Amino acid sequence: MTQPQRVLSYLDALNEALAQELAADPSVVVFGEDAVGGHGCDGTMGHAWGPTRGLHNQFPDRILDAPITESAFVGAAVGAAATGLRPVADLLFVDFAGVCFDQILNQAAKLRYMVGGKAAVPMVLRCMWGTGMRRGAQHSQALYSLFTHIPGLKVVAPSNPVDAKGLLAASIQDDDPVIFFEHKLLYFGSRAVVPEERYTIPLGQAKVVREGDDVTIVAIGRMVNEALAAAERLEAEGVRAEVVDPRTLSPFDFDTVYASVEKTSRLVVVDESNPRCSVATDIAGTVAENRFSSLSAAVRTVTGPHAPVPFSPALEDAFPPNADKIVDAVRSTLPSSVTSKAS
Amino acid sequence: MTQPQRVLSYLDALNEALAQELAADPSVVVFGEDAVGGHGCDGTMGHAWGPTRGLHNQFPDRILDAPITESAFVGAAVGAAATGLRPVADLLFVDFAGVCFDQILNQAAKLRYMVGGKAAVPMVLRCMWGTGMRRGAQHSQALYSLFTHIPGLKVVAPSNPVDAKGLLAASIQDDDPVIFFEHKLLYFGSRAVVPEERYTIPLGQAKVVREGDDVTIVAIGRMVNEALAAAERLEAEGVRAEVVDPRTLSPFDFDTVYASVEKTSRLVVVDESNPRCSVATDIAGTVAENRFSSLSAAVRTVTGPHAPVPFSPALEDAFPPNADKIVDAVRSTLPSSVTSKAS
Amino acid sequence: MATESAGTLGREELIEAYRVMRTIRAFEERVHAEFGSGELPGAVHLYAGQEAVAAGVCGALVEGDYIASTHRGHGHAIAKGCDIGAMMRELYGKAGGSCNGKGGSMHIADFERGMLGANGVAAGGAPLACGSALTAKILGKRHVSVAFVGDGAANQGSFAESLNLATVWQLPVVFVVEDNGYAQATGTRYHLRGLDVARRAEAFGMPAAIVDGTDYLAVRAAADAAVERARSGGGPSFIECKAGRFFGHMEGFDQQGYRGEGEVDRLRAEDCLVRFTAAAGLSTEDVNGVDVTVEAAVEVAVAEAKAAPAPEAAELLTDVYVSY
Amino acid sequence: MATESAGTLGREELIEAYRVMRTIRAFEERVHAEFGSGELPGAVHLYAGQEAVAAGVCGALVEGDYIASTHRGHGHAIAKGCDIGAMMRELYGKAGGSCNGKGGSMHIADFERGMLGANGVAAGGAPLACGSALTAKILGKRHVSVAFVGDGAANQGSFAESLNLATVWQLPVVFVVEDNGYAQATGTRYHLRGLDVARRAEAFGMPAAIVDGTDYLAVRAAADAAVERARSGGGPSFIECKAGRFFGHMEGFDQQGYRGEGEVDRLRAEDCLVRFTAAAGLSTEDVNGVDVTVEAAVEVAVAEAKAAPAPEAAELLTDVYVSY
Ligand SMILES: Cc1ncc(C[n+]2csc(CCOP(=O)(O)OP(=O)(O)O)c2C)c(N)n1
Ligand SMILES: Cc1ncc(C[n+]2csc(CCOP(=O)(O)OP(=O)(O)O)c2C)c(N)n1
Ligand SMILES: [Mg+2]
Ligand SMILES: [Mg+2]
8 A cells, every 4th residue: 555545435446446447458448328438419528427537538439428228338348348348337326227137137147158158248337326315216226136146247335445446446357247336325425545556356255344253244335334333332232243244245255254153153134225035135044054053043134124215315214224223133133132033 | 616627727727817807807908029919910810829829819909919129018017007907918038027127127116106105006017937948048037036126016926727827817906016927837737627717816825735844845836846746755754844835925925934934943945046135045034034943953945056047958957946956955954964964 | 390370379378388387497496496505305307498398298288198207307297287386395305295205306296197207217208108008098098198208318228119119009199309408418419419319200100290399389289289199099109399408417416517608598598488478479467477476386385395294204114015 | 222243252252152041041941850850959940031141241241250149040150150060069958069058049159250149138139249349449450240130129129229329339330130021920010010120220320221131142232331331430330131031930839820821932932042043143063062061061960969968967057157
């Protein structure tokens, strides 16, 4: 770390990763709608914003604006990836995966398998996700559970700027299709000292972000911060929570979770998404299958409700898990309350 | 049951449900691509097949062929449902959900919520699913886990002709959007005595298809038959397996599963889909959360692998769970082997 | 470009058209101010500048007809007769909003008035309008459906599919593309290569008109023709309306640096309200009378919205299903 | 309709064209027979009747160019130079198949020969071809990409989006719609209302030609022009080829009751192979020489495919990822 004091936002960390990968590899190409490149009307005016801001000045030929044609340009990312480029396509909100889902489900994810391994699809699809911006039901979803279900995809969801930069670089360098989840509230809300040099964080490696031996809390994306806040509070009660940030949801580093559960014997999973067939129940079920004998209490999932995300701020704020709900869930796994809660 | 001896295939049972609902309710309308109505070139030639065969002769104005425009016609089903019809749209293979996923995820599922309950979307989307027809990766998926994840949808997957007829009728009469899963291998392969009269089977009610008190096997769709075959074999070993057919995946009748697990203390879930974020891990995780203290052994999931479905018959046949794999999984939950398998 | 003399519309109709446009304008300007003062949450896309499109098209509709809208939906909702009080409460996410606060600006709907909803997905309304048109056709009602779609959203595949489905099924639907020159910051010169969407609609087999979207009477004439065609069983039609937006793409977000020098001034100089007042021969008194009422109504809407309570906490979990 | 005298092609090229078409025909007829005898698994869509399209278009291509195909992909694969032995093994789901048996007829691919794959999803190839065209453009290679799309699949939204993206990005891609009159059993008179897809392509801003798809020379001429335009930086083009299929939609499934009386006989009377033989002035010896070799090669392909082993059981789990 050359400049240990340099603080970047999550957004700027992503921008730096994109810039460094573009600079390092001429086959990297970035595209998406509108302001990704800032072509505006005539290619000079423009309004590039977000993690791609400024890139079109540095790499004018490899940043492309697309019309509102997600099927075509995400499909084009697949075709480009299979023939020699490393495309980074920008979906804006992950909710828009709906309009190009075939390209993800049936093309990107399956191409390599269908051709018997004779092609690879090294592409990244960047997406904003999560609640908290008052964007309503069609702009606030998590949806990573859908992609985690699909073999052939890798799914990454960094929780902080350092991971965001290193995981995006790793995703671009990876030879498989990666769906990359960027939580909107972290863009500006998450800031950290980020190394300036180019580096990667390997996909599929969880990180123990706080050690403890009473209970394991696995938390995804923005929920890592809530889990840490909960752990802080629990500490005051004498409960030492271990917090695991999976960072990558597919492949999933179950070994790190197993090791933690073997130590703590209790598991709470925190996931902002809807509950059914979620990453939360996936982790809960998989641990119950493979580390049943390590568990001393029922696993607990803390998720959003089985409901779309409401617009009204009062309602939206009640949607995602938070430190309070996590503390409650942890308490319910502790000896005194195990029985009363298992209903 | 007026004619207890009348045997129908799963396919004909679906056809009868469609015919009866069309006859009973003038707001029911059926559409999909090509041979749904058999319009062919000039509206008279044609080639209607599958569960809709013959309907266009009886109900010429309410069976419509669509061009290959899934986004438009599934979206039209949403708009029609919200304004007074009960559309039954035919997606053919569920894999094609990819090309109209926005209509399912962001329109059908969320419309009612987004408008504060001031509209309803009483539509059914019929889909073929499952392995076994040598159709390859893009025509053999299960995918119900994706829909089960999405709040606002109901998900139904009948395992036999009697349920198929009653559940399809219930789905059409239901006021919410239903994704209706028809396993290809059951169309002709599953036959049963089906009542002639119009009847419904309530959504959200599981059925205990075989009683037992040593282990609970929850199996979905075609897997119910495999679970029953496994139970038969286990019986010879003195193991009495209870087999539960959820029939509806969302809402899910956890109460019936809990009651069974309270009795047996062991759970095996059989699901033809890919494993991650599947209905299998969802059930496993939810039981581990809510009936942990009833469990005497690790839950077991028996699913397809984390891979697309291969074309080669030799490989495809190894993809789905079968009675052998289920028997193995059950054995691993039994006292002698619990410890050795929990690795 | 189709046009029509004001003569075919009666004085009351003309004043009503003005009232609708003036209400949209007042609503949007007030929302702009409220957003600017940090009072309003959410993603809010303003319609000011395009009023003649919503008013002209909806002016051709009758009760029982349907519209499916876009993310920029306030104008369509007001023109279709939605209550601005309920709309404003919706924008504030309050109880008593059009959607009880659960939808917000991007999902404002009023099924009783045939407003099937704004939509957060580009071209999301086009298939829905095919659906409500199918309802009319199957049930033998003579109701017409209108899908509003932006120039950028017109590139979305579901829109092309809807054009095709509407012609194959001969649905009573009118597609209205509002070309305001931009999809966010991307110009039509880039994303449509400067081509008219109308040519696509024709290639899909339906009649297509291109009109000046700041000219209420021209829009109205084209809409009257298309709606009449649909209502009488003549199938779908297409209208492309050209009219710029006064504000940025979205409140609180768009610096509008992509716009040409003086562009917004030129747009404001062609203000559809001013054009209409002259074309319709409305007097200063006519206009003032409407303006005063409208301003007062918007004032009340905002005050009531601010005072309204948030939805009950339990609302988080209701309305997901009719029954579950 | 574009056409070209056989004169611009040399004798060797003409014989090669015949060889390609004859190979496709022999392959498909044999597959039809094999399927009929219950030997072949899977969903198999035969290309017989449309050979001049695949051969004419791919004849205009050079090594390094790409094609993205449809569910009816055997003809495209053969015309692009894929090995029929590997293809036949693929159809049988055997080791050594083009995709090691994991793809089957609907996913035959050969990336080394620029064949990006058949596709089980209607119009699935169109966005992929935009992608390979983007690769050529970004890397500064002069390779051209071709997307084959059926008449029915041309209604799919992703196809319209691809036309648009290709014009906006000015990609070196050629879209070839094969109008064989039907999407499964639905006629173009119904699903396209009898309209040409070419008009849509023009409306999206690219030159479009309509050719008789049973006329190799006409197809070839149109393809030469479009490929040359793409290769020299002139952007995308569109070609609509009209040619019926001899067999049903899918083997073992389609009774063809939807076809007009004598329709298949008429199609066979306009057999592209016969037309080409005459137009190219090939002698009976020329033809016989090719026929014998081709038949023998297909015979070998079938025998070897039947004899080949199934893929290793472990293959079920390989090739999901490069690394996981
Ligand atoms: C499928 C989809 N892709 C992208 C977006 C993000 N988005 C919101 S509005 C917009 C621009 C829409 O432009 P246009 O259709 O011209 O409507 P306008 O905003 O000009 O009224 C975009 C790209 C979206 N909402 N839906
Ligand atoms: C998105 C999608 N919808 C439906 C299908 C089912 N399907 C397979 S082939 C076919 C007809 C295709 O017709 P066309 O594009 O004309 O090709 P052809 O079979 O005539 O070569 C259909 C509807 C599909 N494969 N993909
Ligand atoms: Mg616009
Ligand atoms: Mg066809």
